[in-house]
Amino acid sequence: MASVLAPGELRLTANRRALLAALDKATRPLTADELAGSAGVALSSAYRNLAELAAAGVVARVSTGGIDCFELAEQFSDHSHHHHLMCIECGIVTDFAPSPQLERLISREVEELAAQHGCEVISHVFDVRGLCRQCRPRR
Amino acid sequence: MASVLAPGELRLTANRRALLAALDKATRPLTADELAGSAGVALSSAYRNLAELAAAGVVARVSTGGIDCFELAEQFSDHSHHHHLMCIECGIVTDFAPSPQLERLISREVEELAAQHGCEVISHVFDVRGLCRQCRPRR
DNA sequence: CTTTCTGCAAACGATTTGCAGCAGC
């Protein structure tokens, strides 16, 4: 953790510090509930702070189709660029790194897409859904 | 529409027929609410039938992070394999086709991933988020 | 008849929000 700075408008309170510490310690994206628990803050405060940190670009919100998860934004994380592997059974989300080749191809394709459709691309998601090692056996 | 067959266990009622027709007519993934409206069925019945059709593999549910959308599964649709471009402002989802090169690379990567993590991959999502042509001007 | 499907209304659950008190400047 150490020097995770809260840019500009955001005051670095004890709650936010605790949430960031929990996010930094985590080895996978965590739910607001998990974070609230391990940081010792009220659930509503966790949601509020995570939303603010996400708006400030410090935290990334991961939409899973089920319960959303949160992780440190890539620029503040140890882990480099990565995508998500989510288990449709237990909801656990783990990270994986794409090959540079794939990443290059994706960004080229995304640019092309923006040009063709006249839209502004803000982010892309490449997620994989399936059954994790634990859930696979029993199904 | 015509011969969109409902496989095995599923009775093809008027409601389901109407939903499938609406899906077939659509040029983009639609919400349950839109579908219920244009097919003239109760919202709860729309959700129930869409869930059943999705379980039967006839319909695909698209998780947007906002309101979920539905479309015909690829094997029953005119459109070939595609991905989604979703507007974070108005929620509209449009389809786009990836280059075959990208698709090839993705499936190779996904296989590798399954082998490495010991998980079973069921589907992959490559979605692009941003502002659509309509929403881009005013922001 | 029995089974499945329907619509309505009620329940659910993740997330958001209003509010009164508290903490920091």
Next chain:
DNA sequence: GCTGCTGCAAATCGTTTGCAGAAAG
């Protein structure tokens, strides 16, 4: 003191579910 942060409880809203009657076979 003003401002922003907190926790609680209540509201929101997409989605699901229980139920009694209708439809299909």
